[in-house]
Amino acid sequence: MGRSRFGELEEQVILALVQLEGESYAVPVARELARLTARDVSPATAYMVMRRLESRGFLTSRVGTSDPDRGGRPRRFYRVVTDAVIPALSASRQAMLALWEGLEPMLDKP
């Protein structure tokens, strides 16, 4: 499979997808990122990130419905491949926690 680590934005996009019950498309993912991280991500960026995650085997995709707000253009829904994502997310979280070990009190200082 190759690399199992994510870039920061990749990790956030996957987590946003998980928050969206494991399957969604670029517009809600971008909205979720904005809501949870205050990060202004363009739907096009979210799309390109998910496309690459798909090529790395972390997501699968299908073409979904359309509606007039999209000018009749189809949505591409991405679904998390749980078996691949969970160990990678877990490793990422472990690494992060290890790095933060004993450092939390620092955050409480004025």
Add this chain to the structure above:
Amino acid sequence: MSTPGSSVPFPLRLAVRLLPKEVREEVLGDLLEHWNLRLRDQHWLARIAWAWRQPVSTLVARLQFSRRSEEQQGIAERRDRGIGVSLLDIKLGVRMLRKQPMLTGVAMLALGVGIPVSLTPLHLMNVLMTPLPFEDGERIIGIRNWDLEAYNPAPSSVHDFAVWREELTTFQALAASRTTQWNVHSEDGRAEPVRGAEITGSAFDILRVPPLLGRRLAASDEVNGAPDVVVIGAAIWESRFGRDPEIVGKTIRIGSVPHTVVGVMPEGFLFPVNDHLWLPLRANPTQYQRGEGPNLQVFGRLADGVSMGQARAEVETVGRRIAAEYPETNAQLRAEAVTMQRLASRESADAAIDSDIPFQQFVAILLLMIVCGNVSIMILARTATRSGEIAVRTALGASRVRVVSQLFVEALVLALFATGLGLLVANWVAHQFQMFITGQGQVPYWLDFGIGPQSVLLALGLSVFCAGVASLIPALKATGRGIHSNLQRSAGRGSAIRFGPGSTALIVAEVALSVAALSAGAAWTRTVFEDTSGEMGIELEHYLSAQLRIPLADPTLDQAATYLDDFWTQVGTTQMELKRRIESEPGVLTVAMASRDLPGVEHQRSRRVEVEGDIASGGSQGPFVGEARVDVDFFRDLGRPILEGRDFASGDIPEERGAHRDAVIVNTTFVELVLGGRRAVGRRIRYLSGNRNPSPWYEIVGVVGPLGMNPMNPARDQGVYHPRGPGEIHPVSYVIEAGDDPAAFTPRLRAIAAEVDPTAMIERPMLLSDLNDSDTSVYTYLALVLVVLSAIAIILSAAGLYALMSFTVTQRTREIGVRTALGAHPKSIVYTIARRATLQLGLGVVLGAVFAAYTLAVMAQFPEMRPQNMPLVVAAVAAGTVLVGMLACLVPTLRGLRIQPTEALREG
């Protein structure tokens, strides 16, 4: 802006254009959905701002998250991380230079000329911004008056200088100078004009340059009645005094006054312009009426801790006060502090450097882009032959960035070599230019036009840019979508690279441009270099010419009323006396006087003329004629017969100086070309000048034969002679016929002139034939530049054609092989290969010939040009271009014809 289902905002369309085709529709759907639902309630400005952010973020996303297979990415990352641009790439680049010497030669010529030439505007700006070569030179600042109405620098008077020196506190010291020429007499009786300056002693303190010997000028020297002293330059000390160590205290005669040498300045010191003598400036404002007196160049050194801005403000304030106090002389003047470079260049303080140069630089870079486009075509053709290699590299894991950067490095090696060579040549040209303009005496010696480190850095930056431009398109094309099919065809059967319409347009435009430029260059060169001495009606090499100048002083208050009248009388007397003395010299056959418009000298004064009663030549479109002002006895002195009518007589000169005199004499070419052979005597003519009023009428009183009025084209030397009396031409030129070696008369001429008037200066003594050469040297330079540029254009277009043809052969090797195997006639194979190149060549030549015909028709209006040869020139150049183009096509065509069917099929 958009309702559901309505049109798509432009920025969003632009954004998705930056993405791979297969995802565009879906991403556009996402963007539209966001636009229509999420942004619906936002302010329109916020919506637009969001929309215009999308192209940028999409491009970033594309670059950052483009889809690559995991394996490919892994290998690429290892390579990218480990190597980047390696020494190997540079070695490969150098090897490519050696491997393809023709491409290397042409591209180096193009970039080697293109890069330095396109840097000229910025280089000039650099030159103009370099501080003076003195200690803290950037703190030496000029002060001047700027005429707000005429939009020109106005002279600084002694009165202004006195006020500035008294009141300005932001300067440590102020100085003033004015440059002039004096006759310097040697002990052996020779007198030669030398450039020098009257300058205040403070100037030497400001410049902080110690003398080599003795002392500098001091304030005490500036007082009227003080002993006459002079500081001399190292060049004079050497040439006139043989570096005499005891020179200080000796006297030299300058004009008619002996001066004591008090010091010698070091070698290379020629301040302010190109000066070799320094006399104290004795400019006492009480001696002159306000606004009269010498015109000064004023400069000073900023006081410690004072900024240019503070000085500028104070100078303006003081200037406003002077303007209020003396409105009759200073109302329209603004005093300003400017850099010494700007003081010398006479440019406006708020224009010129700041506004023109960026525009010129922009145009220069545009021209350079054309050159880069050309090199790009050649690199594209070369890359096409290597598409198999590139495909294999990609298959072995090289990322696109890696391949692109390798091609870039190859182009960079080429560009850097070219720039290096180009800079060496440019430095030599700059040196020549510096010598030329310094010799002219108009540009200060301290402006250094040599290529400095800044210009080198700029050139290096530009070569990186050029390498990028020239390699980008070939690299992107070579690594683009067709790369996998290239792998299948990597044995050399072809490539997915295509020559786009851009390259076709570029080649056609270049061929057209070379035909036009070369035609103009050829016509011009023919005119400039053709030997016309036999057709001028005068043997130029038998005559010595020299100019007599008598310095005009600034009249003080007590002299003002009569000074000018006296001066002109003195000039007239001196001129006539000198003429008489020369005539009485043994060996002298003839002496005549005229203005600078001497026989055989390219005339600056070429004007349109109207003949009274002629409808055809009315309006502002009359024919051009040359114009010369000559002494009333000019034709008699030269022994030129009057063919019709009469010669000038003293009655043609009115008493009052400068009054209109209506008698003129025309030459036979005038009668033939302007009057169509009709009788000339008695007719009236006048000059036309654009929208301004025509001149008064002149009456033709006589006709003379040809007398070198238009040396570049004697067949069109129609001209008009105007009579002038003694002293009316100043400086006057003498034409002296003196034996077999007229130049040998020069020392005697100087000696006689010094006897007649010690202040009189003999300038530019040389044979008439040499005078013409020196006057036309600018034309010669122009002709050379034009020829060199057109040669480069033609080489570039030939190289473009060659690249295109080579490319076609490479591309169609297999097809050609199959055709040959099937028994195709060589003619049809040649047709296959050469069709496109021939079309481009033909179209370019036709367009170029039309453009050239138009250009030459415009040029033919000028009397210097020889229109009779021009159709021939265009035809010859067009034929030559076709020949060069065909030669460029020949090698690839032969290669195509030599392709063996078995070989081509085996490759398949």
